[in-house]
Amino acid sequence: METKIVSPTSKNIALCSDELRAGGLVAFPTETVYGLGANALDERAVKSIYDAKGRPGDNPLIVHLFDRAQIQEYAAEVPAYAEALIREFMPGPLTLVLKKKAVIPDCVTGKMGTIAVRLPSHPVARLLLRACNLPVCAPSANTSTKPSPTTAKHVLADLGGKLPYILDGGSCKIGVESTILDVSGTQPRLLRLGGVPCEELEKRLGQLEIVKSSDVPLCPGMKYKHYAPKAEVLFSAYYGGMHETICARYDRLVEVGKNPVILCLHANLGRYGDRNCMDVGQSYDEYAHNLFYDLRLADERRFNVVIAEGVEDTGIGAAIINRLVKASGGQII
Ligand code: TXA
Ligand code: MG
Numbered sequence: 001m002e003t004k005i006v007s008p009t010s011k012n013i014a015l016c017s018d019e020l021r022a023g024g025l026v027a028f029p030t031e032t033v034y035g036l037g038a039n040a041l042d043e044r045a046v047k048s049i050y051d052a053k054g055r056p057g058d059n060p061l062i063v064h065l066f067d068r069a070q071i072q073e074y075a076a077e078v079p080a081y082a083e084a085l086i087r088e089f090m091p092g093p094l095t096l097v098l099k100k101k102a103v104i105p106d107c108v109t110g111k112m113g114t115i116a117v118r119l120p121s122h123p124v125a126r127l128l129l130r131a132c133n134l135p136v137c138a139p140s141a142n143t144s145t146k147p148s149p150t151t152a153k154h155v156l157a158d159l160g161g162k163l164p165y166i167l168d169g170g171s172c173k174i175g176v177e178s179t180i181l182d183v184s185g186t187q188p189r190l191l192r193l194g195g196v197p198c199e200e201l202e203k204r205l206g207q208l209e210i211v212k213s214s215d216v217p218l219c220p221g222m223k224y225k226h227y228a229p230k231a232e233v234l235f236s237a238y239y240g241g242m243h244e245t246i247c248a249r250y251d252r253l254v255e256v257g258k259n260p261v262i263l264c265l266h267a268n269l270g271r272y273g274d275r276n277c278m279d280v281g282q283s284y285d286e287y288a289h290n291l292f293y294d295l296r297l298a299d300e301r302r303f304n305v306v307i308a309e310g311v312e313d314t315g316i317g318a319a320i321i322n323r324l325v326k327a328s329g330g331q332i333i
Contacts, residue, residue, distance in 0.1 A: 001161055001162065001163070002161075002164070003156060003160045003161055003163055003166060004164065004165055005152045005153070005168050006165050006166070006168065007167075007168055008124040008167050012167065013124075013127045013128055013131050013167070014131060015165065016028070016131075017132040019164060020037060020128075020136060021132055021134065023038075023039060023045040024045070025037065025045070025052060025163040026163065026164075026165050026166075027141040027149075027152070027165070027167065028124060028166075028167045029122050029170065029172055030122045030125045031092070031093055031125075031172060031173050031195070032093050032174045032176060032177045032195050033142075033148040033149055033172050033175070033176070034140065034141040034152070034154065034155050034166075034172065035120075035125070035136075035139065035140060035141055036049055036052060036053065036138055036139055036140070036155075036163070037136040037138040038136065038137055039132075039135075039136065040061070040136060040137040041135065043105050046061070046105065046108055046137060047107060049137065049139060051162075052159055052162040052163065053143060053159075055139060055144045056144070057107075057110075059110060059139075060108065060109045060110035060112055061108050061109075061137035061138065062095050062116040062117070062138065062139070062180075063108065063115055063116065063135045063136070064117075064118055064120055064125065064129060064135070064137070064138050065118070065129065065135055066126060066129035068090060070135065073101070073103070074101055074103060074115055075099060076100060078183075079183055081183070081204075081205065082096060082098070084204065085181070085183070085201070088204070089196055090119040091119040091120060091121035092119070092121050092195070092196065093121075093178040093179060093194060093195025093196050094178055094179050094181065094196045095116050095117065095118040095179065095180045095181070095192075096116070096117055096118075096182075096183050097180060097181065097182040097184050097191065098183060098184050099114055099115075100112075100113060100114055101115075108137050116180065122169060122172075123169075124167055124169035125169075128167065141154075141166075142154065142158045142159075146158055146227070146228065146229070147228070147229055147291075147292040147295045147296055148176075148227065150172040150289075150293050151171050151172075152167075152168040152169075154292075154293075171289075172289075173289065174195045174288060175288045175289035175290065176194055176195060176288045176320070177194045177195070178192075178194045178195050178196070179192060179194035179195055179196040179197075179201070180194065181201060181208075182211075187209060188201075188205050188208060189209045189210075189211050190208045190210045193318045193319040194319050195319070197315040197318065198210070198318055199314065227292065227295070227327040228329070229299045229327070230299045230304075231261075231295075231299055231303055231304050232306070233324070233331065234249065234305065234307045234308070234328055234331050235310060235321075235325065235331065235333070236307065236332070236333050237332055237333075238311055238312055238313070242309065242310055243268060243271040243272070246262055246272070246333070247275065249307060249333050250272075250307060253305050253307075258305050259276075259302065259305070260275075260304070260305040260306070260307055261277065261278055261305070262278070262307050262308075263277075263309060264278075264279065265287065265309060266281060266282045267282070280309075284311055284312075284315060287316075291308075291323060294306075295327060308324050
């Protein structure tokens with residue numbers, strides 16, 4: 001199958017909407033990362049997502065909706081505190097896990113008895129969801145274990161030949177996936193750090209229990225290898241002496257014949273002398289925006305080790321740390 005990257009004209013939105021309605025796959029941009037969408041009510045279409053990604057079948061999918069009112073169609077129960085979050089954060093980079101209704105097939109939800117729902121705010125995602133008028137399940141549109149795609153070209157590189165259309169919405173603003181909050185029990189639990197900082201949720205909910213990756217199968221995706229480029233990834237803890245540690249490790253890697261690159265904030269470039277660096281931007285928001293992009297770029301540029309600067313564990317920084325811990329397989333220097 002030929003895969004085309006198409007611009008989001010009304011004609012192409014209609015084409016992609018028809019494709020979804022006919023049981024096909026369409027990749028589309030969201031404000032977090034690109035998603036690989038299928039009709040969540042069509043089991044065959046859902047299964048083709050798992051095949052295309054090489055995704056383990058027990059890892060459930062997030063259902064993407066256009067309208068807040070649709071949540072009631074698929075969720076059996078929405079607690080009052082979740083209603084307030086829906087009003088405040090949706091559309092946006094927040095996914096809620098709720099008790100599910102039977103209408104959503106088990107192959108979407110991994111037989112969890114719950115459903116993860118999200119209303120993306122990206123205008124192209126919204127145009128597509130409105131046009132097809134379906135619940136669209138969509139994981140990140142990468143091959144399993146690869147960094148999530150933040151451009152249409154990333155999707156093509158991973159999934160080219162496996163779907164007809166990739167809607168091009170430019171590069172995803174946030175760059176890391178949505179925050180996942182489980183509101184299916186009596187207490188809310190944070191299953192994945194992401195686009196909505198934990199502190200924002202805690203302002204409304206009080207201190208949140210953050211579920212560790214080891215507490216599977218609450219969020220089954222967290223147990224798998226993730227976000228890994230071909231290059232080995234090392235990641236520094238954030239502390240005063242971080243830059244010296246990174247330089248020393250870089251120099252040792254060069255001595256043993258490696259070709260490393262440092263991912264660093266713009267302001268820190270000067271600390272690394274003439275060592276190879278990739279500038280991730282001026283702020284943590286820019287670091288998040290560029291992280292997956294730069295991990296892929298490091299492979300393209302044939303670096304074989306990426307040393308990523310650590311950040312403070314606040315705001316979007318917490319999501320950056322979480323992705324780096326996973327990309328590095330926990331190799332923290
Ligand atoms: O930003 C995002 O959330 C992106 C865009 C495309 O919307 N999507 C995304 O999907 O990151 P994916 O499949 O790559 O990650 C979804 C995560 C997985 O770790 C999965 O285990 C978890 O959500 N998940 C899905 N349904 C769940 C459920 N019912 N209960 C607990 N975890 C669930
Ligand atoms: Mg993913």
